[in-house]
Amino acid sequence: MSLSTHVLDTGVGRPATGVAVRLEKIILSFDGSPRGWRLVAEAVTDADGRIASLPADGAGRWRLVFDTAERSTFFPEVTITFVIDDPAAHHHVPLLLAPYSMSSYRGS
Numbered sequence: 001m002s003l004s005t006h007v008l009d010t011g012v013g014r015p016a017t018g019v020a021v022r023l024e025k026i027i028l029s030f031d032g033s034p035r036g037w038r039l040v041a042e043a044v045t046d047a048d049g050r051i052a053s054l055p056a057d058g059a060g061r062w063r064l065v066f067d068t069a070e071r072s073t074f075f076p077e078v079t080i081t082f083v084i085d086d087p088a089a090h091h092h093v094p095l096l097l098a099p100y101s102m103s104s105y106r107g108s
Contacts, residue, residue, distance in 0.1 A: 002090045003056040005064055006107070007049045009071055011098040015049025019066055023054045026061040037063065058087045064095075072099050080104050 003023070007016035021044070024037040043051045056062060061083050069076035080093055092107030 003054040003062075003084075004090070004092045005045075005051050005054070006092070006094040007045050007066065007068075008094065008096050009049075009098070010096050010101075011071075015045070015047070016068075016071055016097060017045055017047050017049060019045040019049070019068065019071070021045065021051055021054075021067070022065040023056065024063050024065065025056075026063075034061075056084060056091070059084050064093055066095055066097075068097055068102075071097055072102075074100050075102055078102055082106075 005021060007019045009016040020042065022039060023041040025040050027035045027038050029035050041055050043054065045051055061081065063079055063081040066078040068078050078095060080095065082093060084091055094104060094107050096103045
């Protein structure tokens with residue numbers, strides 16, 4: 001399985017370099033109820049606003065937490081929670097960020 005992300009600063013029309021990103025996975029109790037989040041990896045976007053590979057290790061509920069305080073005072077942190085149900089597939093989760101808006105989608 002592979003997971004990547006890309007941050008675009010749509011307010012200036014450029015990739016967002018140097019954005020710190022945390023990858024976390026939900027921790028479930030034996031009865032399946034959520035117990036919290038486990039940090040899996042930390043990385044920083046490169047000159048093209050990308051993190052090419054994050055170590056997601058299987059199916060389940062995941063989240064990417066972006067430290068966007070330097071890009072948006074309104075959104076100092078953006079969290080995107082998603083589910084991986086096909087661990088064999090590539091998953092790309094981009095973030096489009098502007099000072100007062102944000103969006104994401106399942107990329108390829």
